[in-house]
Amino acid sequence: MIKIGVITASDKGARGERVDLSGPAIKEMVASIGGEVIAYAIVPDDQILLQAKLKEYADELRVDLIFTTGGTGFSPRDVTPEATLAVVDRLAPGIAEAMRLASLKITPKAMLSRATSGIRGKTLIVNLPGSPKAVKECLEVILTALPHGIEILRGEAQECARP
Known part of the structure; x- marks a missing residue:
């Protein structure tokens, strides 16, 4: 099983003024990879x-994978990438690059995403x-590769090369 934490970054959601649809969409989709x-x-x-919650999930709960949703745009309040960059030890840029590349085939606005990805310890x-629609589109691109990355972080797999 892959232990997953989900953090939705939303002022309105935190105040109870907006129902979070992206978090449940993530929960539904991760089941396909044993998450x-x-x-x-x-x-x-x-x-x-955001930094505190990321640290809590990685360091205390020791989840394998954290998905954040929201806060990746150009608004002055969109600070999820900055929070992520402040807590990771190493970057994993290919994941965000793959999501942007696939999303650009759907909308030119995908280039406005500031999403990032990285590793904190073994998380x-x-x-x-x-957006729930964009969450689903992005997860469709990256989900199948993530279990192998988690195996490597756990020390269960050594190489990515095919025989």
Whole structure:
């Protein structure tokens, strides 16, 4: 099983003014890779609060994978990538690049995504967009590759090469 944490970054969601549809979409889709969401939170668009929740999930709950949703655009309150970059030890740029590349085939606005991805200890952190439709589109691109990355982080797999 892949232990997953989901963090929705949304001022309105945190205040109860908007129903989060992206978090449940993630939960539904990760089942296809043997993932189980064991932690879920809606946090305001606040870098310090986001960083604290990312650290909690990675360091205390020791989840294998954290998906954030929301806060990756150009709004001054969109600080999810900055929170992620502040807590990761190493970057994993190919994941965000793959999502942007696939999303560009759907909409030119995909180039406006500032999503990032990286590794904290043995936890992979991936920023997803805030829209449920975009979350599903992005997860369709990356989900099949993530279990292997998790196996490598856990020390269960050594190489990516095919025989």
